[in-house]
Amino acid sequence: MTPETERETEGTRVAVVTGGSRGIGAAICRRLTGDGLTVHLVYRDADDAAERVSKEIGAAGGLVFRHKADVSDEAQVRRLVDSVVEQDGGVHVLVNNAGVIDDRLLALTRTAQWERVLRTNLTAPFLMCRAVVPVMLEQSWGRVINISSNSVRQPGPGQTSYAASKGGLEALTRGLAAEVGHKGIRVNTVAPGAIRTDMTADLSARLGVSPEGAGWGLPEDISGLVAFLASDEADYIQGQTFTVDGGRLAMRPRGSKSGA
Ligand SMILES: NC(=O)c1ccc[n+]([C@@H]2O[C@H](COP(=O)([O-])OP(=O)(O)OC[C@H]3O[C@@H](n4cnc5c(N)ncnc54)[C@H](OP(=O)(O)O)[C@@H]3O)[C@@H](O)[C@H]2O)c1
Numbered sequence: 001m002t003p004e005t006e007r008e009t010e011g012t013r014v015a016v017v018t019g020g021s022r023g024i025g026a027a028i029c030r031r032l033t034g035d036g037l038t039v040h041l042v043y044r045d046a047d048d049a050a051e052r053v054s055k056e057i058g059a060a061g062g063l064v065f066r067h068k069a070d071v072s073d074e075a076q077v078r079r080l081v082d083s084v085v086e087q088d089g090g091v092h093v094l095v096n097n098a099g100v101i102d103d104r105l106l107a108l109t110r111t112a113q114w115e116r117v118l119r120t121n122l123t124a125p126f127l128m129c130r131a132v133v134p135v136m137l138e139q140s141w142g143r144v145i146n147i148s149s150n151s152v153r154q155p156g157p158g159q160t161s162y163a164a165s166k167g168g169l170e171a172l173t174r175g176l177a178a179e180v181g182h183k184g185i186r187v188n189t190v191a192p193g194a195i196r197t198d199m200t201a202d203l204s205a206r207l208g209v210s211p212e213g214a215g216w217g218l219p220e221d222i223s224g225l226v227a228f229l230a231s232d233e234a235d236y237i238q239g240q241t242f243t244v245d246g247g248r249l250a251m252r253p254r255g256s257k258s259g260a
Helices: 023-034 045-060 074-088 113-137 160-183 203-207 221-231
Strands: 014-018 040-044 063-068 095-098 142-147 186-193 241-244
Touching: 014 074, 014 113, 023 040, 023 045, 023 063, 023 095, 023 221, 040 045, 040 160, 045 063, 063 074, 074 113, 095 113, 095 203, 113 142, 113 160, 113 186, 142 160, 142 221, 160 186, 186 221, 203 241
Parallel strands: 014 040, 014 095, 040 063, 095 142, 142 186, 186 241
Antiparallel strands: none
């Protein structure tokens, strides 16, 4: 764990953001620290990217701590959450953002490839929630925000494992919301459309898909809604999935006939 700035943290809300080194997660870390939260940024491999984001946040006056941990590993999740609680005394906001995609047709998907996607996108949020929710219950306050995808409702060819993992994550959101809603914990999902990040850098080339009509979104198009869901203002919002896709799902596909 690496502190970027020294600052008094008494009374400040504490957030854990998985996959905070790049893309959408980095934007969420920037936004939450900008809103005054202490953020624990979790990443798996990209030391340079994590350091860059942390330094940038520190330079802007935010308070961020870096943790290198594989959130699909039970023991590492336990150590991570223990160290955050030991340092800051609690966790108020958990953003399960870390994710992977591995596009290939179902018939050509090996079991290990399927399991890696499910383990990162669905089991990891389960492990994180299981470790963090008891802490939130003690506080009688908490926010869990899971990052899903439009692919649940509109999967491209080859996205079976990804869509299944994110569909499971949305179901996890509703299930957990039903369990802990009466204890002051809110659990919601944000489902982005096509956002320009490393994950989508070669999307057009690989699948021949482009987010026609709706255009590409930016990580900051997601982080604003996450910040709102993490706030007191979202107290009456529970178990929901919010699509942020520039209207892509709402639009009729190009070339399709208009009719009743
Ligand atoms: N970009 C889109 O268009 C889009 C659309 C819909 C949904 N989403 C979802 O939004 C989330 C963020 O996507 P993104 O585009 O920002 O992805 P990205 O640029 O590929 O970044 C992924 C992040 O997840 C981290 N990560 C992956 N596996 C991990 C693990 N096992 N343990 C810890 N950290 C791990 C990576 O860490 P390292 O940097 O160390 O590798 C990185 O910080 C994902 O859940 C994704 O499915 C993205």
